Amino acid sequence: MMKLFQxxxxxxxxxxxxxxxxxxxxxxxxxxxxxxxxxNAPAFSATxxxxxxxxxxxxRVLFQTIEVSVxxxxxxxxxxxxxxxxxxxxxxxVRITLIALVIIPYLTSGLARTYAWIVxxxxxxxxxxxxxxxxxxxxxxxxxxNTMAVYIGMVHIMLPVMILPLVSAMMGIDxxxxxxxxxxxxxxxxxFWRVFFPLSLPGVRAGSLLVFVFCLGFxxxxxxxxxLRDAMLSTFIAAQVKNSFDISRIATSAFILLAIAVAVLFxxxxxxxxxxxxxxxxxxxxxxxxxxxxxxxxxxxxxxSDSYRAKLWTTQLYQAGxxxxxxxxxGTMFVLLVMVYLHSPGLIVIIMSFSSGTFLEFPPSSISLxxxxxFFGDPSWRGAAWTSIxxxxxxxxxxxxxxxxxxxxxxxTHPRLxxxxxxxxLTPVTIPVIVVAIASYYGLVNLGxxxxxxxxxxxxxxxxxxxxxxxxxxxxANFDRTLERAAKSMRAGPLQTFWRVTLPLIRPGVIGGxxxxxxHSFDExxxxxxxxxxxxxxxxxxxxENIRNQIDPTIAAVSSLLMLVPVLWxxxxxxTWWRSRLRDHRSRPELET
Amino acid sequence: MNVNTSxxxxxxxxxxxxxxxxxxxFRNVTKTYGKVTAVEDLSLTVSRGExxxxxxPSGSGKTTTLMLLAGFEAPTAGDIFIxxxxxxxxxxxxxxxxxxxxxxxxxxxxxxxxxxxxxLQMRGINAAERTRRVRRMLERVHLSxxxxxxxxxxxxxxxxxxxxxxxxxxxxPFLLLDEPLGALDxxxxxxxxxxxxxxxxEFGITTVCVTHDQEEALTLSDRIIVMRxxxxxxxxxxxxxxxxxxxxxxxxxxxxxxxLENPDFQFKSDTPQASGTVAMIRPERICILxxxxxxxxxxxxxQSVNGTVEDMIYAGPLRKYHVRVGNxxxxxxxxxxxxxxxxxxxxxxxxxxxxxDVRFVAV
Numbered sequence: 001m002m003k004l005f006q007x008x009x010x011x012x013x014x015x016x017x018x019x020x021x022x023x024x025x026x027x028x029x030x031x032x033x034x035x036x037x038x039x040n041a042p043a044f045s046a047t048x049x050x051x052x053x054x055x056x057x058x059x060r061v062l063f064q065t066i067e068v069s070v071x072x073x074x075x076x077x078x079x080x081x082x083x084x085x086x087x088x089x090x091x092x093x094v095r096i097t098l099i100a101l102v103i104i105p106y107l108t109s110g111l112a113r114t115y116a117w118i119v120x121x122x123x124x125x126x127x128x129x130x131x132x133x134x135x136x137x138x139x140x141x142x143x144x145x146n147t148m149a150v151y152i153g154m155v156h157i158m159l160p161v162m163i164l165p166l167v168s169a170m171m172g173i174d175x176x177x178x179x180x181x182x183x184x185x186x187x188x189x190x191x192f193w194r195v196f197f198p199l200s201l202p203g204v205r206a207g208s209l210l211v212f213v214f215c216l217g218f219x220x221x222x223x224x225x226x227x228l229r230d231a232m233l234s235t236f237i238a239a240q241v242k243n244s245f246d247i248s249r250i251a252t253s254a255f256i257l258l259a260i261a262v263a264v265l266f267x268x269x270x271x272x273x274x275x276x277x278x279x280x281x282x283x284x285x286x287x288x289x290x291x292x293x294x295x296x297x298x299x300x301x302x303x304x305s306d307s308y309r310a311k312l313w314t315t316q317l318y319q320a321g322x323x324x325x326x327x328x329x330x331g332t333m334f335v336l337l338v339m340v341y342l343h344s345p346g347l348i349v350i351i352m353s354f355s356s357g358t359f360l361e362f363p364p365s366s367i368s369l370x371x372x373x374x375f376f377g378d379p380s381w382r383g384a385a386w387t388s389i390x391x392x393x394x395x396x397x398x399x400x401x402x403x404x405x406x407x408x409x410x411x412x413t414h415p416r417l418x419x420x421x422x423x424x425x426l427t428p429v430t431i432p433v434i435v436v437a438i439a440s441y442y443g444l445v446n447l448g449x450x451x452x453x454x455x456x457x458x459x460x461x462x463x464x465x466x467x468x469x470x471x472x473x474x475x476x477a478n479f480d481r482t483l484e485r486a487a488k489s490m491r492a493g494p495l496q497t498f499w500r501v502t503l504p505l506i507r508p509g510v511i512g513g514x515x516x517x518x519x520h521s522f523d524e525x526x527x528x529x530x531x532x533x534x535x536x537x538x539x540x541x542x543x544x545e546n547i548r549n550q551i552d553p554t555i556a557a558v559s560s561l562l563m564l565v566p567v568l569w570x571x572x573x574x575x576t577w578w579r580s581r582l583r584d585h586r587s588r589p590e591l592e593t
Numbered sequence: 594m595n596v597n598t599s600x601x602x603x604x605x606x607x608x609x610x611x612x613x614x615x616x617x618x619f620r621n622v623t624k625t626y627g628k629v630t631a632v633e634d635l636s637l638t639v640s641r642g643e644x645x646x647x648x649x650p651s652g653s654g655k656t657t658t659l660m661l662l663a664g665f666e667a668p669t670a671g672d673i674f675i676x677x678x679x680x681x682x683x684x685x686x687x688x689x690x691x692x693x694x695x696x697x698x699x700x701x702x703x704x705x706x707x708x709x710x711x712x713l714q715m716r717g718i719n720a721a722e723r724t725r726r727v728r729r730m731l732e733r734v735h736l737s738x739x740x741x742x743x744x745x746x747x748x749x750x751x752x753x754x755x756x757x758x759x760x761x762x763x764x765x766p767f768l769l770l771d772e773p774l775g776a777l778d779x780x781x782x783x784x785x786x787x788x789x790x791x792x793x794x795e796f797g798i799t800t801v802c803v804t805h806d807q808e809e810a811l812t813l814s815d816r817i818i819v820m821r822x823x824x825x826x827x828x829x830x831x832x833x834x835x836x837x838x839x840x841x842x843x844x845x846x847x848x849x850x851x852x853l854e855n856p857d858f859q860f861k862s863d864t865p866q867a868s869g870t871v872a873m874i875r876p877e878r879i880c881i882l883x884x885x886x887x888x889x890x891x892x893x894x895x896q897s898v899n900g901t902v903e904d905m906i907y908a909g910p911l912r913k914y915h916v917r918v919g920n921x922x923x924x925x926x927x928x929x930x931x932x933x934x935x936x937x938x939x940x941x942x943x944x945x946x947x948x949x950d951v952r953f954v955a956v
Contacts, residue, residue, distance in 0.1 A: 485665055486698035488686040490712035490763070497686070500711075504702045 013417075015409030018402045019425060019465050027428055027436065027462050030443035038251035048252040058236075058253075065233040066260065068147075068222065069215035072154045076162040076211050077204065079155070083338045084166035084203070086331045098335065099167065100570070105342050106160035107566030109523045111543050112559035114221045116345030117153045118144065118547065119352065119360060119556070121225070126348060126362045149225040157221060159342065161214060162207040169203025170196075209268055213261050217432025220525055224547055233257050234434035234526075241441060241530055254438045261432050346563050353556035360553045371557035381542065381554065387453075388522055388539040394457045395464050395521035400514040402461070403468025408502075410469070411476040425469050428462040436463065437527040444531050451533030459531045460521045467520055468513035475509025508577050515569050522565065614641050614799045615676035615766035617662065622671035624657050631657040633823040635671070639767075642797040646810040649820035650846070656771070658820070659803045663769055664688050676766060686715075691760030691798075692769045696776055697752050699744035705731075705755050706740040712763040726762055734758045750781045757792070767799040774809055786812045807847050811835065819843050835875075840955045844873050849924060851876060857919040861896045861948050870953040876926040878950040881914055882943045883934055890947075897945040902936045916944060 038048050052058050087098045105113065120126045121144040128140040143149060173196060181191040219234040237253045240246065352360040356368035375381045406425060410418045428436045440459040441450070449455030479502070487497040503510070525540045532541060539558070546552050617639040624632040632654040639645045649655040660666040661673060664685035672681045680688060691712075700708050706727055713723045731737045734754040744752060753774070760768055773789070774782045790813055793800055804810055810817050811831045819826045819834065819842075827839045838844035841852055853860075853872045860872050882888070888897065900918035907913075907929075914925040914936060923944055927933070936942055 480696075480698065482694050482696065482698040483700060485663070485685070486692065486694055486700070487711070487715075488665075488684070489663060489688075489690055489692040489769075490759075491686050491689070491715040492711070493686050496715065501700055505700075 012409045012412035013421075016406040016413075016421060016425075019406035019469070020421075022398075022402060022458060022465065023425065023428070023462055025447070026443045026458050027439050030446065031435075031439040034247070034251040034439060034442055035255060037248045038255050040248065048248050049256070051249075052252050052256060061231055061233050061236050062256065064231070065216060065257070068150065068154070068230075068232060069212050072151060072158060072215050073162075073208050073212045075151065075155045076158050077208055079338060080159055080162035080166055080207065081200075081204070082331075083159075083335060084163050084170055086335050087163070087167055088170040089331075098339070101339055101343065102160045102163050102167075104566055104570065105156075105346065106164065107519060107569065108346065109540065109559070109562040109565075110157050110220055111523070111525060111540050111547070112349070112562045113157055113345060114153055114224050115543070115547055115555055115559050116349040117149065117156065117225055119349055119362075120345055121149055121152070124359070126352075129362070144225060145227040147226065147230055150222050150230050153221040153225040154215060154218070156341065156345065157218075158211045158214060159338070161210050165206040165210065166200065166203040169200050169206070173199045205268055209265055212264055213430070213432060216257060216261050217434045217436075217526070219434065220544070234432065237434050237438065238526070238530065241438065247442070250438060254435045257432050258435045261435075265430075346559075349556050350560040350563065353553075353560040355553070355556075358553075360556055371554050372561075374554045375557045375561075378554070380537070381539075381558070384537045384539045384542040387536060391453060391456055391460070391538060392518045392521040394453070395460045396514045396518040398457060399461045399464035399468050399517045400510060403465040403513060403517070404472050404506075404510055406465070407469045407472035407476055408498075411473060411479075422469065422473070426466045429466040433526045437530045440527055441530040450531055451535040453536060455531050456528055456536060456538070459527050460524050461517075463524075463527075464517035464520045467516050468510075471513040471516065472506060472509045475506045475512075479506060511576050512573055515573055519566065519569060523562075613676075613766060614797065616641050616674075617767060617799060617801065618674040619658075619661075620672050620674065622658075622661060622668045622673060624654075624661060624666060625669045630823050632661070632668075635823075635825065637818065637825065637828070639799055639801055641799055644793050644800045644802070644813055644815045646802045646804060646814035646817045647820060648804060648807060648810045648817050648846070649826075650805060652822075653820040654823035655803045655805075655820050657823075659769060659771055659801070662801060663690065663692055689763075689765050690767055690769060691763065691765035693753075693756045693760045693771065693773045695772045697744075697756035699752060699755055699759070701744055703744075704740065705736065705742050705744070705747070708744065708755060709740075709759050709762050712759065716763055718763075730758045730762045749777050750785060753777060753785055754788075757789070761792075761796065761798070765798075767801065770800065770802040770804075772804050772806070773802060775804070775806065782809070789813060811847070819846060837952060838873065838954055841871055841873065844952075844954050849876050849926070850874070851879075851923050853921050853923075856921045858898050860951055862951055862953070863948060864953070866953050869956055871956050873952050873954045874946060874950055876913070876924045877928075878946055879923065879925045880945045881916070881925045881927055881936065882945055883936075884941055884943050886934075886943065888943075888945055894948050895945060896948055896951075897943050899941065899943050902938050902940045902942055904938055905936060914942075916942060918944065 039045065040047060087095055087102075090098060118125070122128070123140040123142075123144070125143070127143060128137075131137045132140065177199070178191045178195050181195045186194060217234050219232050219238060222230055222232045223235050233253060234257070237250060237257070240250050240253070348362055352362050352364060353371055354367045354369065355361045355364040356366045356370065357364075410421055410425075413421065423430075437459075440462065444450050444455040444459060447455070449458065483501055483505070484497050487501045488494075492500065523540060524538075525544050528538055528541055529544065532538070539562075543555055543558055546555050619635050619637040622632060622635045623630065635654075635658065647655045647658055657666065661668055664680065664683060664687075668681050672679050674680065675688070700711065703711070709727045709730060710723050713726060718726075727740070728737070731740055734757065736751060736754055736758070739747065739751060744755065747755065753776075757773075774785050777785060786809065793813075802810075802813060814831055816828065817831055817834050818828045821842055827834060827843045829837075834843060835847055838847065838850075841850075844850040844852070851874050853874070856872070860866065862872075866872070880889075884899065888895065898918050900916040900923065902914055903917050903922075904915040905912065906915075910929055912927045912929055912935070914923075914927070916923045916925055925944065
C-alpha cells in the first residue's frame with residue numbers, strides 16, 4: 001500500500017486515474033459508441049443525419065432550439081451587462097449584498113424556480129387572479145404555455161449565469177485605466193467604450209457561452225412553461241428515449257445538438273481570441289477556467305474581505321457631471337427591478353406555501369402549515385427526499401475523493417497536458433446536459449445499472465467530479481509548493497506531507513467542492529430522469545412529475561424547502577472560507593506591541 | 594564515518610553525543626533540464642562546520658545546486674556524498690537536513706510551536722522531549738512569548754528566526770539556506786546577519802547558503818563559490834575573492850571594479866601582463882588628488898595618471914568620481930572626511946594608486 005502511494009506520488013498523473021476511469025466508463029466509451037451508431041459504423045453512412053434533416057418537424061425543432069437559445073442569451077446579456085456594471089460600481093457592502101442576491105437564485109433548484117412561474121403565470125395564477133379581482137379582465141389571460149413564458153422562465157434561470165462571469169471580469173478591470181483615459185481627454189462614454197468595454201469582453205464571452213450552451217441542453221423550463229409548439233430538441237430527444245429506443249436516431253439528434261454547441265464554443269472563443277492576438281487553445285482554456293462558476297464563487301468570497309482595488313477611482317467614475325444624480329437613480333431603479341425579477345417568484349411561492357385553503361392563494365387569507373404536513377406526512381415525498389439526500393451524499397463523497405486526487409495530480413502535470421486533461425474532465429459540465437444524459441444512459445445500460453442507485457450516483461458523479469476538480473484546482477493554484485518541500489526536508493514522506501500540510505491548507509476548496517457536488521446531485525433532473533428507469537424517485541424527479549401531471553400544492557412547500565438549501569450551504573461555505581481567511585488576518589495590531 | 598552508516602544510526606549518534614556535523618561532497622555533478630544544462634561537472638567539498646556560500650546571478654545554477662543537495666532534484670550525472678554516504682538516489686524526506694527556505698515556508702495553518710515540532714514528530718521523537726526542545730529553541734532565538742502565534746502574525750524578522758529555529762531544531766548534520774535574508778529590509782538584514790553569524794559560531798554546523806547578495810556572502814561566509822552558467826568561476830575566502838579575483842566576471846560581481854582595456858598609458862606592474870587578461874583596480878584603492886598635491890608614500894611602488902573629472906556623485910559616507918583619463922574611464926570612491934578637497938566636473942585631477950593594487954584578471 002505504502003509502495004503504491006509512493007509510486008503514485010512520483011507519477012502524479014496516476015492520481016487522475018480514478019476520475020478518468022469513471023468518466024470513461026459512464027460517459028467516454030458510450031459517447032464514442034453513440035457516435036459510431038449515428039454514422040452506422042462499420043458501414044459508415046450519413047443516412048441518419050440525412051434522415052434527420054429530411055423531416056421538416058425535426059428541422060423546425062432544431063431551428064427553434066437555436067432561436068430560443070440565441071434570444072434567451074441576448075436578453076440575458078442586455079439585462080445582465082448593465083446589472084453587472086452597476087454591481088461592480090456599487091460601494092463594497094452593497095456590492096457584496098447584490099452578489100449574494102445573484103448567487104442565491106443561481107444555486108436554487110431550477111425546478112423550484114420554474115414552478116414559481118407556473119404559479120404566477122397560470123390561468124388561476126397570481127397575476128390573473130389579481131387582475132380578475134381588480135375587475136381589469138373578465139376571463140383569465142393566456143400568460144403561460146407560450147413562447148413568452150418560456151423566455152420569462154429561461155432568462156430568470158440563466159440571468160445569474162450571465163451576471164456572475166461579467167462581474168468577475170469587471171472586478172478585474174483596474175478602474176484607474178478608465179480614469180487614465182479620462183485624464184487624456186476621453187469623455188466618460190468614450191472612456192467606457194474604448195477602455196472598459198473591451199476589457200470586459202472576456203466576461204461577455206464567458207457569460208454568453210455558458211448561457212447559450214446551458215439553454216441548448218435545457219428542457220425543464222421550456223417543457224413546463226411552453227406550449228406544444230415550443231418544444232426544444234432536448235425535449236424531443238428525451239421523449240425518444242422514453243418512447244422508442246432507436247439508438248441511432250437518438251444518437252444522431254444528440255450529435256447534431258453537440259455539433260452546434262461545439263461550433264458556437266469554438267467560433268466565439270476563436271473569434272475574440274484572435275482579435276486579442278491569442279491562440280485558440282488559450283481561448284479554450286480560459287473558457288474551461290471560466291466555466292468554473294464555482295471558482296468565481298470562491299473568488300467572490302475571498303473578495304468579501306478584500307477592499308476593492310482603486311476604490312477612489314470608482315467614486316470618480318460617478319462624477320459624470322450634473323446628471324450624476326439622475327444616472328444614480330436610474331441605475332438604482334434598474335438593479336432593483338432585476339433583483340425583484342430574480343427574487344419575487346421564489347418569495348411568492350414561499351408565502352403561498354403557507355396557504356390554508358384547498359388551493360394556493362396569494363396573498364394567503366390565513367396561515368397554515370398543511371402543505372408542509374402533507375410533505376412530511378406522505379411517505380412517497382419523504383422517501384423521495386431521503387433518496388435524494390442519500391444519492392447526494394454518495395455523489396459528494398465519491399466525486400470529492402476522486403476529484404481532489406485528480407486536481408492534485410493535474411496540478412503536478414506538465415501544463416500543456418494538464419489543460420488538455422482538465423478540458424476532458426470538464427466535458428460533462430461544458431456540453432449540453434441532454435447529450436451527457438444520453439451517453440450516461442447508454443453507458444449504464446451496458447453496465448446493467450439502469451434504475452439502480454449505483455447507476456444514478458455514477459452518472460451524476462461525472463459532472464460533480466468536474467466541479468470538484470475546478471474548485472480544488474483553483475485552491476491548489478494558490479498553494480505554495482515550497483511548503484511541501486519544507487515538510488519533506490523535515491523527513492515527512494509524501495503521504496504524511498499530503499495529510500499534514502497540503503490537505504489542511506486546501507481544505508476550504510475540498511469542502512467547497514463537496515458542497516457543490518452535493519448541490520449538483522440534489523438538483524439534477526435531466527440525467528437522473530433518463531437513468532432512473534422509473535424505479536427510483538429522487539425529489540427533483542417527483543417534483544418534475546407533479547409539475548407536469550397534476551399541480552399538487554405540496555410542491556409549493558417542497559420548493560420553499562429547496563430554496564432554503566442553498567442559503568444554508570452558502571452560510572456553511574462562507575463560514576469555512578471566512579474562518580480560513582480569518583486565520584490569516586487575525587490580530588495584526590498585536591504585532592506592534 | 595563509515596560509508597554504509599544509515600541515517601538512523603547517525604541520528605542516534607546525534608541524540609546521544611550531540612549533533613555530528615557532516616562533510617558534503619559533490620563529485621562531477623551535472624544536471625540538465627531537457628537541452629538546458631543548469632549545473633555542469635560540479636565538484637566541490639564543504640568541510641565539517643564550514644559556512645559556504647554559493648554566489649551567482651540568476652541562472653548561474655546556484656539554486657539547482659541547492660535543490661540537488663536538498664534532494665528535490667536528482668543529478669543527471671555524478672554523485673553527491675553527505676558524511677561519506679552517496680545520497681543521489683535518496684529522496685529529500687529520507688535525508689537528514691535543515692533548510693531555511695527563501696520565503697521561510699512556515700506552515701500557515703500551524704502555530705510557531707507546531708511548526709517547530711514538525712521535524713521532531715517526523716523523526717518520531719516523543720511529546721515530552723519535543724516540548725523540551727521547542728522551549729529551549731524558542732529561548733535561544735528570543736521568541737519564547739510567541740510560541741502560540743500563527744506565522745502570519747509574526748513580523749518578517751520573527752518569521753526568519755522561526756524558520757531558522759525550525760531548520761536547526763532536530764540537530765541536522767547540515768544546514769541549507771536559500772536566500773535566507775532576501776525578504777528582509779536593510780536594517781533588519783544587517784541585524785540578522787550578525788545573529789546568524791553568531792548562531793553558526795555557537796553551533797558550528799556545516800552550512801551551505803545560496804544567495805545573489807554579495808554583501809550577505811562576504812559577511813557570513815568562510816568560503817564563497819562564485820558560479821556562472823552552471824560552473825564554478827572561482828572558490829575562495831571572501832577576502833581573497835575580493836582582493837584577487839581570477840576573472841573579470843568575479844571582479845564585477847563582487848563589488849565595483851575598474852576594468853581597463855587598452856588604456857593609453859602603461860600600467861607599471863611587478864608582474865608582466867599575460868595575454869587574454871585585463872587590468873583591474875578597485876575604485877576605493879585609487880586616491881584622487883589635486884594636480885599640485887603632495888603624493889604620499891614611496892614613488893617606486895606607486896603610479897599616477899592625470900585626468901578630468903566628468904561627474905561627482907555624493908552618496909552619504911562616500912563620494913564617487915567619474916574621471917576620464919585619455920580614452921578610459923575611472924570610477925574613484927573616496928570616503929567623505931572633513932577638510933577634504935571636493936572636485937567638480939571639469940577639474941583636472943591626479944589619480945594615484947599602489948602598483949600592487951592593480952591585478953590582471955582573465956577576461
